[in-house]
Amino acid sequence: MGNTETYLPTIIGISGKQYAGKDALADYLIQHLPGFQKIPLAGAIKQAYAQQHGLTLAEIEADKAIYRPGLIALGDWGRQQDPDYWIKQVLAIPGPKVISDVRLKREYELLRTSSAYLIRLEAHRSVRAQRGNIVSETDATECDLDDVTDWDYTLTNNGTLDVFLKEAQNIVGILRSLG
Structure with a gap:
């Protein structure tokens, strides 16, 4: 991997509800932590769904709200x-990784036992609704982790992009201090 720094842990898991900023945080982390790759659990699900329905990943991404119920069913x-099933596929991929969509207690527990650094993103529903169309919010994949409190870091993302980026920078500093 070239100039890869060594970090402990080598697995970072991010959890949060729809439009809380999980992908934005994951993208920031992989830009600032050399050698890390973003590997969402949903990627394996989306790939399988696309193959089953004759779609491209771009089509699914363009209309996530339309396909979300089918993706949930396949998951x-x-x-x-x-x-x-899905978390094992992702963990088998070699190298440091940021898993941007930890949604269920079993996923959380498996990552916790794998010494992952676990981050929870929180955002008010009204803020998330301004960012996108919220659907299927009572499904277990949206609320199973609501009562988990022992995250390594909790980031509240109700404010400006500048505030979010300062929090993300703080997380990078913490992760570097662990290495």
């Missing part, structure tokens, strides 16, 4: 085969 199917 549930995989977890019926093995509760850790």
Whole structure:
């Protein structure tokens, strides 16, 4: 991987509700932590869904709200085969990683036992609704982690981009101090 710095942990998990800023934080982290790659759990689900429905990943991304119920159903199917079906696929990918969509307690627990650094993003529903169309918010994939309190870092993202970026910079500093 070239000029990769060594970080502890090598797995970072990000959780939060729809439009809380999970992808924005993951993108910031991979830009500022050399060698890390963004690997969302949903990526494996989206790829399988696209193949089943003759879609491209770009089409799914362009209309996430339309496809979200089907993606949730496919995710549930995989977890019926093995509760850790999707997370195991991601953890098997070599190298340091940022998992940008930790949604379920089993995923959280598996990452916790894998010594991951776990981040929770919080944002008021009204703020999230301004950012995008909120759907299926009562599904377990949206609320299963609401009562978890032992995150390594909790970031409240109700403010400006500048405030968000300062918090993200703080997280990078903490992660570097662990290495």
